[in-house]
Amino acid sequence: DWTADSFVDITVAELKAQLGDDKVVLGLSGGVDSSVAAVLIHKAIGKNLYCIFVDNGLLRKNEFEDVLDSYKNLGLNVKGVDAKEQFYTALAGLSDPEAKRKAIGKVFIDVFDQESHLIEDVKWLGQGTIYPDIIESVSVSGGPSQTIKSHHNVGGLPDYMKLKIVEPLKTLFKDEVRLVGKTLEIPQFILGRHPFPGPGLGIRILGDVTAEKVQILQEVDHIFINGLKNKGFYDNVWQAGAMLLPIQSVGVMGDERTYERVVALRAVSSVDGMTADWCHLPYEFLAEISNEIINKVKGVNRVVYDISSKPPATIEWE
Numbered sequence: 001d002w003t004a005d006s007f008v009d010i011t012v013a014e015l016k017a018q019l020g021d022d023k024v025v026l027g028l029s030g031g032v033d034s035s036v037a038a039v040l041i042h043k044a045i046g047k048n049l050y051c052i053f054v055d056n057g058l059l060r061k062n063e064f065e066d067v068l069d070s071y072k073n074l075g076l077n078v079k080g081v082d083a084k085e086q087f088y089t090a091l092a093g094l095s096d097p098e099a100k101r102k103a104i105g106k107v108f109i110d111v112f113d114q115e116s117h118l119i120e121d122v123k124w125l126g127q128g129t130i131y132p133d134i135i136e137s138v139s140v141s142g143g144p145s146q147t148i149k150s151h152h153n154v155g156g157l158p159d160y161m162k163l164k165i166v167e168p169l170k171t172l173f174k175d176e177v178r179l180v181g182k183t184l185e186i187p188q189f190i191l192g193r194h195p196f197p198g199p200g201l202g203i204r205i206l207g208d209v210t211a212e213k214v215q216i217l218q219e220v221d222h223i224f225i226n227g228l229k230n231k232g233f234y235d236n237v238w239q240a241g242a243m244l245l246p247i248q249s250v251g252v253m254g255d256e257r258t259y260e261r262v263v264a265l266r267a268v269s270s271v272d273g274m275t276a277d278w279c280h281l282p283y284e285f286l287a288e289i290s291n292e293i294i295n296k297v298k299g300v301n302r303v304v305y306d307i308s309s310k311p312p313a314t315i316e317w318e
C-alpha cells in the first residue's frame with residue numbers, strides 16, 4: 001500500500017542514487033507542488049539544490065516576503081530575485097490574455113535562465129510536475145480552457161538550457177502531494193494554500209497591467225482572502241480571488257459623484273479545477289467584505305460577486 005512515509009524514503013534514496021554530487025536548480029512558485037518537490041530533493045542532496053524564487057510583481061500582497069521567509073525556515077538554499085520591473089516592462093500596453101501569458105512566460109524563462117547560469121556546473125532542472133500536469137498537457141479532451149490557455153508549467157524549458165530533468169512528484173495526485181508535504185513537515189501555510197495561476201494577478205487585471213493596478217488589486221485580494229481566513233471559510237473554498245475590471249462606474253461619496261473602478265470577487269469549489277461551482281458564501285460576509293474594500297481601497301467604488309459555474313465560465317476571467 002502507498003503511504004507518504006514510504007514514498008519519501010524510497011524517493012529520497014532514488015534521488016541520492018540518481019543525482020550523486022550533481023547540482024540541481026529549481027524554480028519555486030510558492031505553490032504546493034514546487035515546494036514539496038524542493039523539500040524532497042533538498043532532503044536527498046542538501047545544499048546542492050539551488051532554489052530560485054522570482055518576484056514577478058504579480059503575486060499577492062506580501063506574498064514574496066512571506067513565502068521566501070518560510071522557504072528559508074525550511075532550510076532551503078533559496079535565492080529571491082526581484083524582477084518586477086522586467087515583468088511590468090514586458091507587459092506594458094498588452095491587453096490580450098494570451099499575449100500577456102506569453103510575455104510573462106518569456107520573462108520568467110529569461111530570468112530563470114540568467115540565474116541558473118550563475119550556478120556553476122549545474123546539471124539538473126528540478127520540477128514540481130505532478131501526474132495531472134502530464135495528462136493535461138498531452139490530452140486532447142482536457143477541457144477547452146486547458147487548450148485555449150497556454151499553461152506554461154510543463155515543457156517550459158528553453159532549448160539552450162541543456163539540463164536533465166528531475167521530477168520526483170510526477171506519479172502523484174494533488175492529495176498525495178499534500179500528504180507527502182505533511183510527512184516532510186512543510187507548514188500548513190504552504191500546504192493548505194489555494195491554487196494560484198503562474199501569471200498571477202497579470203490575468204486578474206483585465207486589459208493592460210500596470211504597477212498601480214497591481215497595487216489596487218493586491219489590497220482588494222488581501223481583504224477578501226483575509227476575510228475568508230478569519231471567518232474560517234478559506235479551507236472549504238477551492239480557489240478564491242478578485243478581478244480588476246477594465247471599466248469604471250458611477251458612485252456617490254458625500255455630496256460628490258465618483259467615477260471609479262469595479263472589482264469582481266470569485267470563490268469556487270472544485271476537485272481539480274476542470275469543473276467548478278461558485279461558492280454560496282453568506283450574504284453577511286459578502287456585505288462586510290464589500291464595505292471594507294470600498295472604504296479602504298482608494299479608487300474602487302463597486303464590488304460584484306461572480307455567480308458563474310465552470311463550465312461554461314472558466315475560473316479565471318482571462
Ligand code: XMP
Pocket residue numbers: 101145146149150151152153195196197198199239273274310313314315316317318
Ligand atoms: P480556468 O480559468 O481555466 O482555470 O478555469 C483552471 C485552473 O487553472 C489555473 N490557471 C492557470 N494556471 N497558468 C497557470 O499556471 C495559467 O495561465 C493559468 N490559467 C488558469 C486557474 O487559476 C485555475 O486554478
